[in-house]
Amino acid sequence: MSLIPYGLARALLFKMDPEAAHELTLDSIARVQHSPLTCLYGESRVDDPYTLAGLKLPNRVGLAAGLDKNARCIDGLAAMGFGFVEVGTVTPKGQPGNPKPRMFRIPERQALINRLGFNNEGLDAFIANVKRARFRQGGGGAPMLLGLNIGKNASTPIERATDDYLTCLAGVYPHADYVTVNISSPNTQNLRSLQSDEALDALLGAVMARRADLAAEHGKSIPVFVKIAPDLDDDQIAVIAATLRRHGCGADGQPTNLLGVIATNTTLSRDAVAGLPHATETGGLSGAPVLQASNRVIAQLRQALGAGFPIVGVGGVLSGADAVSKIEAGADVVQIYTGLIYRGPALVSEAARAIQALRR
Numbered sequence: 001m002s003l004i005p006y007g008l009a010r011a012l013l014f015k016m017d018p019e020a021a022h023e024l025t026l027d028s029i030a031r032v033q034h035s036p037l038t039c040l041y042g043e044s045r046v047d048d049p050y051t052l053a054g055l056k057l058p059n060r061v062g063l064a065a066g067l068d069k070n071a072r073c074i075d076g077l078a079a080m081g082f083g084f085v086e087v088g089t090v091t092p093k094g095q096p097g098n099p100k101p102r103m104f105r106i107p108e109r110q111a112l113i114n115r116l117g118f119n120n121e122g123l124d125a126f127i128a129n130v131k132r133a134r135f136r137q138g139g140g141g142a143p144m145l146l147g148l149n150i151g152k153n154a155s156t157p158i159e160r161a162t163d164d165y166l167t168c169l170a171g172v173y174p175h176a177d178y179v180t181v182n183i184s185s186p187n188t189q190n191l192r193s194l195q196s197d198e199a200l201d202a203l204l205g206a207v208m209a210r211r212a213d214l215a216a217e218h219g220k221s222i223p224v225f226v227k228i229a230p231d232l233d234d235d236q237i238a239v240i241a242a243t244l245r246r247h248g249c250g251a252d253g254q255p256t257n258l259l260g261v262i263a264t265n266t267t268l269s270r271d272a273v274a275g276l277p278h279a280t281e282t283g284g285l286s287g288a289p290v291l292q293a294s295n296r297v298i299a300q301l302r303q304a305l306g307a308g309f310p311i312v313g314v315g316g317v318l319s320g321a322d323a324v325s326k327i328e329a330g331a332d333v334v335q336i337y338t339g340l341i342y343r344g345p346a347l348v349s350e351a352a353r354a355i356q357a358l359r360r
Helices: 006-013 018-032 036-040 074-078 123-132 158-175 191-195 197-218 234-248 288-305 320-329 338-343 346-359
Strands: 050-052 055-057 061-063 084-090 093-095 103-106 111-114 120-122 145-150 178-182 224-228 259-263 284-287 311-314 333-336
Touching: 006 018, 006 338, 018 036, 018 074, 018 103, 055 145, 061 346, 074 084, 084 120, 084 123, 084 178, 111 288, 111 338, 120 123, 123 145, 123 158, 145 158, 158 178, 158 191, 158 197, 178 197, 191 197, 197 224, 197 234, 234 259, 234 288, 259 288, 284 288, 284 338, 288 311, 288 320, 311 320, 320 333, 320 346, 333 338, 333 346, 338 346
Parallel strands: 061 084, 061 333, 084 145, 145 178, 178 224, 224 259, 259 311, 311 333
Antiparallel strands: 050 055, 093 120, 103 111, 111 284
């Protein structure tokens, strides 16, 4: 259990600009993550092993990408009790992202709006930070697993997006337990168009072919996950599911465990926050208002993909009950992000215990 109650820290952080508070938090974690001071915020990890896409997870609760874009705090985040942590999104070249201000809290709905725009230091710096992480060296059971999330530069034409994804895939592959292809951020122009039928088919064809080459080159096979948006209608979900099955199932129709899906990213909808301060800001809305939209996509994906196809559920998890709702909708495991900001590290163990209880 954390020695400093998160409610106290949050009261101070929420008096700051959201992005300034975000950076202060990451800077603090980065400074103390290799010291005994992790006890100030650390949580014991719930032991609830689960195998997904061939990955042996210590428990079924992970951190979603976006919190630690430059992979600076992997070890510090591991101390919070996660079964897996996903960092990024990283792009081939460093980029500043969109103009500030670009993060906004909506505390009345336990929500955030961000339009960061894949701000990151670039692939080389990202890999250097990943290589410095020590989480695999710790004893006491199975190590936390690491996902590396990749994207395209804002300056890269959408017609050349595949080049950026392949560059990042080759760079991160040796260091990842899984790789996520982010095609669903609303903050990079035209990125979500890659979710359409022909574009997604072409992208996945190229990514999976390169993944096979990298597996042979490095002597290890790791799965690729595709992160999609909650703002999809039934027909779009059906098309995405059919494309995922085409690239992620064998001739027998069974999942190969080489491809999975993460559902979902942030939403463009403002229905749940209409009339509140900052509700009209552009960007992706995350937090409690995304729960039902995300669960709808998860349920439809599970129905279309069938049992056994790897699905990670994310969006709106702010309690153990929310985490369970993702599993009941059809997800295998869950991720949190905005919930960590509103609830703190205790949410990780709460969610993990709630999911663990489903087996009893």
